Amino acid sequence: QALLLVVALAGLGLGLSLIFIAVYLIRFCCCRPPEPPGAKSPPPGGGCVTWNCIAALLVGCAGIGVGFYGNSETSDGVSQLSSALLHANHTLTAIDHLVLEMVERLDEAVRTELTTLEGCGPRGGGGGAPAGGARRQAETGGVPLSPLQVAENVSFVEEYRWLAYVLLLLLELLVCLFTLLGLARQSKWLVIVMTVMSLLVLVLSWGSMGLEAATAVGLSDFCSSPDSYILNLTQEETGLGSDILNYYFLCNQAVSNPFQQGRGAGRGAWPGVVGGARRVPGITTPFPPQKPVLSLEETLNVTEGSFHQLVALLHCRGLHKDYGSALRGLCEDTLEGLLFLLLFSLLSAGALATVLCSLPRAWALFPPSDDYEDTDDDDPFNPQESKRFVQWQSSI
Template identity: 40%
Template sequence: MSSDRVDYIAPWWTYWLHNFPHINLRFQPIDKTFQPEDENYQQSLIFLGCVAAAGLGLNLLCLAIYLSCLCCCRKEEEEESKKPNSCCVTWSAVAAGLITCVAVGVGFYGNSETNDGVYQMTYSLYNANHTLGGVDSLGITLPFGLKQVSGTMSNMRSGLHQHLARLDEIFATRGDYVQTLQFMQQMADNVIKQLLGLSDWEKAKVDLASIADQSATIEYYRWLTYLLLLILDLIICLLACLGLAKQSRWLLTTMMVFGVLTLVLSWTSLGADLATAVGTSDFCISPDKYIMSKTKDVISADIVHYYLYCNQTLSNPFQQPLAIFQRSLTTMQIQIQGLLQFAVPLFPTAERDLLGIQHLLNSSEASLHQLTALLDCRGLNKDYLDAMVGVCYDGVEGVLYLCLFSILAACAFTVMLCAIPRAWRQIACREQDYDDMDEEDPFNPRARRLGSQNPDHTNMHSFCSYSSSMGSQTSLHPPARLSPMPQCLSTCESKKKKNNLGGKVTSEI
């Protein structure tokens, strides 16, 4: 047994979570000891979820009050200032985007840490189940539901009885040899009796592999759910920012609906994570006490202490039967060696049975060494410590990061839900101001856009050229309303006057 064994020490955050108020649904404080079967303890964890639900209700109430005030006070602000203030909306969108990015990063880290912790726990459970299965195949009863004498011990008992019965008939004429055979039979019965004298563990039968499988399945779906939630938060934030940039009212309205849904999911996940973290921390504070309380009626306390603590001050509860087994095997091997040396020359037919007993004793001794190694506390204690470290260190730490993710996501989407209505109203105000502009104003953007679409303006240069080539003003129709003459028309008129003047001078000459 190693003297430098590392003891389990609960991390500081489990003590912090363990000190959270434990209150049942009747608002009565209860004991903080981990008791998952107790109704009051279950209510204390449900109460933590109710606290998160109350936080969600308060958050939605504040949003409703804010939106109501925004709808009532917006008209007065519009009358005071014709230019809407978009700076607040911009910075709110930037803050919401940054907080969402931080929240998603924290969520990915917490989800990975929790998954690593649960994986380490399931891996340790599989190792412990493999160790106990190896002990079971060697034929000894241990905690967690191993069978009674089986495997090697059962074969030894039946095979030894057959060989001794035949040798008793062969050595019937030699009383000293018969006494030796009877002594060996008594020693074998004593070994079986010592091993059968151990406590009956059938009542404590637990399949660790089944527990590991269930834990792995639940963890997979938990990990996948949080992964989808993280991706959903990121997509909603990006689409909301895109809606603000494009000033798309339908996209902002859709993202506002999804933002409310994500806000509800964030508070729900916060309640579930908080209850899980507190309950797991209550177990991590003193896991040995809970295990002792669950096994006190079916397993000896010495055996449980031996595997949970595994220090030199505790003696191996299996040391006495294993020592008797070893001494009995050694004594029987000496007896068989003597019979092979002195009895075989007188009774040659006894050699086959004596060699069979010797082979059986050799195989039993090899199994005894394997059994001694498997029964040592260091293997199972290491699996126990690894499982505790996985759950209480990586697991609880990851759940705390997931709680932080839920809080940051709730804050980010609250800011986003406050910014989207302002942006929506500003877009509406700009469209209203745009509709109120004078269409005849030459500086109106709409008038310029409509003017660019008028075919008369696009064909002005060709019209002037056509009129100039004709050399006559009869094809030109004066406009219905007075307006400044375009430069191209004035150029055409000056050319016509020069032509008329030149014709008159020529006729006079």
């Protein structure tokens, strides 16, 4: 409701601006004193009106520069957010890959090597249970969270937002430049076209102002306390426990590692598996098969290395660093860019409103020969040149 109120205030500002411009132009057209017949000098204050319009256009050009800077800052902040999300997704994907690889490797060891070796002697059954326990402990290491979709959605929206603002800035820049050209050349048709375009850009500026203000208010409210909001949203979307989320989002000594128990149980299962493998020569026949023994030892060595790598990836430092980078990009660069874009919209709306009030008065000061100002004096199709040619022929 608060965001809708901000957007409604921008709409109210647009309505008041249009009403003020309409009242001003009606008063200018209907209440203007009649000019005395034969008067050729411009009315007093005409130069002041033109310079006011030029000053407003220069302010609009300065606002365009502010808008380009704000658009760049916003894009940088969103890019930092997307990069942090992609890096976090890479870490989580590596965790899932390691867990799946360990589970498959241990499951293969339980189904083939240990089963073969236990069937070779009368006292089988020493290694399968510990290996199965290690496999079950490895299955609990996955983290069901994927920021990839969030990063793709953010990048998609940002691409079109950036392009829309660039087009808006270029449109206003062209309007300002062509309006200055029309005032310099005293071209009535160009001034009329730019008046219509200024009205269009004024509406777009107020609309962008409403969106920027609503986004800035919502983002500043989020950045005042982001942890609780993200914790609740992530828990709702993924179903993860609060202990896991607090561990990764806070990452301090006050929060214990939720995987500590599972990691300890997994480490405790390794001695049983290794001990069972070492007892293989004693529990099998006098000629134990060497290939299953070597394969089992290789599986244990590779799995132990993967387990230590998984423990390092499950530590909160990496993901918490990505979380902090995402917050800095969103709450520093993006918010700063939105504030500069809001300043651009304010300057643009004020400058264009002034221009719309000044252009009709400046247009009224143009000389009546404006229709022929673009023609060349040596052009034979020039009406004045044709008149002089007829007079010259009659004199002959």
